[in-house]
Amino acid sequence: xxxxxxxxxxxxxxxxxxxxxxxxxxxxxxxxxxxxxxxxxxxxxxxxxxxxxxxxxxxxxxxxxxxxxxxxxxxxxxxxxxxxxxxxxxxxxxxxxxxxxxxxxxxxxxxxxxxxxxxxxxxxxxxxxxxxxxxxxxxxxxxxxxxxxxxxxxxxxxxxxxxxxxxxxxxxxxxxxxxxxxxxxxxxxxxxxxxxxxxxxxxxxxxxxxxxxxxxxxxxxxxxxxxxxxxxxxxxxxxxxxxxxxxxxxxxxxxxxxxxxxxxxxxxxxxxxxxxxxxxxxxxxxxxxxxxxxxxxxxx
Amino acid sequence: xxxxxxxxxxxxxxxxxxxxxxxxxxxxxxxxxxxxxxxxxxxxxxxxxxxxxxxxxxxxxxxxxxxxxxxxxxxxxxxxxxxxxxxxxxxxxxxxxxxxxxxxxxxxxxxxxxxxxxxxxxxxxxxxxxxxxxxxxxxxxxxxxxxxxxxxxxxxxxxxxxxxxxxxxxxxxxxxxxxxxxxxxxxxxxxxxxxxxxxxxxxxxxxxxxxxxxxxxxxxxxxxxxxxxxxxxxxxxxxxxxxxxxxxxxxxxxxxxxxxxxxxx
Numbered sequence: 001x002x003x004x005x006x007x008x009x010x011x012x013x014x015x016x017x018x019x020x021x022x023x024x025x026x027x028x029x030x031x032x033x034x035x036x037x038x039x040x041x042x043x044x045x046x047x048x049x050x051x052x053x054x055x056x057x058x059x060x061x062x063x064x065x066x067x068x069x070x071x072x073x074x075x076x077x078x079x080x081x082x083x084x085x086x087x088x089x090x091x092x093x094x095x096x097x098x099x100x101x102x103x104x105x106x107x108x109x110x111x112x113x114x115x116x117x118x119x120x121x122x123x124x125x126x127x128x129x130x131x132x133x134x135x136x137x138x139x140x141x142x143x144x145x146x147x148x149x150x151x152x153x154x155x156x157x158x159x160x161x162x163x164x165x166x167x168x169x170x171x172x173x174x175x176x177x178x179x180x181x182x183x184x185x186x187x188x189x190x191x192x193x194x195x196x197x198x199x200x201x202x203x204x205x206x207x208x209x210x211x212x213x214x215x216x217x218x219x220x221x222x223x224x225x226x227x228x229x230x231x232x233x234x235x236x237x238x239x240x241x242x243x244x245x246x247x248x249x250x251x252x253x254x255x256x257x258x259x260x261x262x263x264x265x266x267x268x269x270x271x272x273x274x275x276x277x278x279x280x281x282x283x284x285x286x287x288x289x290x291x292x293x294x295x296x297x298x299x300x
Numbered sequence: 301x302x303x304x305x306x307x308x309x310x311x312x313x314x315x316x317x318x319x320x321x322x323x324x325x326x327x328x329x330x331x332x333x334x335x336x337x338x339x340x341x342x343x344x345x346x347x348x349x350x351x352x353x354x355x356x357x358x359x360x361x362x363x364x365x366x367x368x369x370x371x372x373x374x375x376x377x378x379x380x381x382x383x384x385x386x387x388x389x390x391x392x393x394x395x396x397x398x399x400x401x402x403x404x405x406x407x408x409x410x411x412x413x414x415x416x417x418x419x420x421x422x423x424x425x426x427x428x429x430x431x432x433x434x435x436x437x438x439x440x441x442x443x444x445x446x447x448x449x450x451x452x453x454x455x456x457x458x459x460x461x462x463x464x465x466x467x468x469x470x471x472x473x474x475x476x477x478x479x480x481x482x483x484x485x486x487x488x489x490x491x492x493x494x495x496x497x498x499x500x501x502x503x504x505x506x507x508x509x510x511x512x513x514x515x516x517x518x519x520x521x522x523x524x525x526x527x528x529x530x531x532x533x534x535x536x537x538x539x540x541x542x543x544x545x546x547x548x549x550x551x552x553x554x555x556x557x558x559x560x561x562x563x564x565x
């Protein structure tokens with residue numbers, strides 16, 4: 001092919017830039033935090049409930065921000081509703097084979113769950129006077145049901161973005177089926193990291209934080225394995241990363257994955273600051289990972 | 301539905317006059333580049349550079365010359381949307397702005413498009429771009445408005461050498477096959493049809509006669525549908541979700557045992 005590694009090299013870049021990188025990051029945080037919060041509620045102990053509250057406070061603002069970022073990214077922002085309602089017929093617009101179409105609905109539905117759980121967590125923590133909202137928060141049966149279903153939608157929002165990139169004809173994005181998996185695992189790791197940082201800032205002290213830290217380290221190991229598999233799956237297209245972007249990705253792996261793993265292996269290096277530093281590195285690494293993936297394909 | 305219509309472009313008779321580009325711009329009232337203050341690209345006689353939201357036709361100039369330029373040839377090709385039978389853009393469009401017409405062509409309805417740009421990333425030929433005037437994705441419509449009025453598209457009407465031919469797909473395929481055979485008989489054995497075969501995205505309703513490899517003309521040798529990754533990508537994502545869930549459950553459920561162990565120590 002005259003030295004061109006894939007037929008995907010003949011497509012045009014869609015100019016998805018900073019707004020989309022930010023959406024991928026905040027969307028990942030929204031979905032991941034909700035999932036972790038519901039996990040703590042469904043499988044943790046009652047004393048960890050303040051930690052799950054923290055997890056539920058994050059998704060709703062992140063979903064609002066995500067929606068705003070996506071609307072601003074449209075060339076015709078006032079037509080954002082065309083994603084949900086077919087503009088010619090005013091019927092619901094849904095294409096199950098188009099990740100962007102399903103994602104639009106998933107974000108809307110997850111937004112409703114995020115709002116309900118946000119209010120439920122506030123009521124459970126007695127931060128708002130409307131006690132009736134506690135009924136939608138675990139441990140009530142309804143609360144458990146909402147947490148479980150919302151967690152599934154949260155995961156979907158965190159991961160569909162990777163599938164969306166794969167369902168194109170752009171180099172890198174569509175040359176591997178593993179981007180969705182990478183984004184889901186990364187959503188878990190950055191969300192655990194953010195919850196750890198906010199728990200420290202809120203001076204929360206409970207055993208669940210240590211569990212969250214341990215979960216985070218496992219997730220970083222998994223993320224590293226998935227990233228290696230992704231690099232291998234690219235085959236000849238890997239040449240696209242034989243550039244400044246490849247070097248950047250290498251730095252991201254060191255900062256966002258290997259350094260946190262080293263810190264968890266030798267916690268005495270930073271003493272009290274170890275957990276916070278690890279979490280901060282994972283959070284920064286997760287953002288930069290999305291940045292590399294979006295911009296490196298845009299530049300081919 | 302009317303019989304499928306399209307273009308057959310015989311690149312061997314294109315003279316690079318760009319009448320097709322001008323006719324397309326005129327009929328579709330497409331704006332000029334940079335308000336008419338275009339700079340020279342330095343790439344042969346190609347100052348259009350690419351297909352995009354305001355260039356729905358693009359004449360490519362490919363110079364194949366020896367170092368000393370004593371021997372060589374020009375490859376000229378008027379590129380356009382392929383109006384694929386299995387259209388990637390139409391498949392991913394989340395607003396149904398992209399439709400298939402009664403002529404089996406693919407058209408973007410500008411009033412329904414919100415500029416999400418998913419179709420741009422999906423098109424394997426790099427045909428679609430945003431038109432900065434409308435703020436919507438745009439490309440060749442195969443002059444849908446002219447066809448509805450019984451007229452042929454502006455570009456093929458303007459082509460002075462019949463490099464661009466318009467007609468029913470079945471008729472065009474027959475004509476193109478005869479031309480390939482004719483070229484083979486006179487010694488141009490490299491001639492072949494690109495996209496006339498149904499194996500390529502179900503067939504391209506705008507197909508080409510080429511005399512070199514597709515990539516020499518800037519065409520993908522093996523264009524694919526974007527949804528080829530949908531099932532595998534979803535399954536791997538599901539696996540990722542499962543693993544994250546298991547890691548979370550394992551760590552949170554295991555905590556009780558750890559706590560007991562710590563108390564014992």
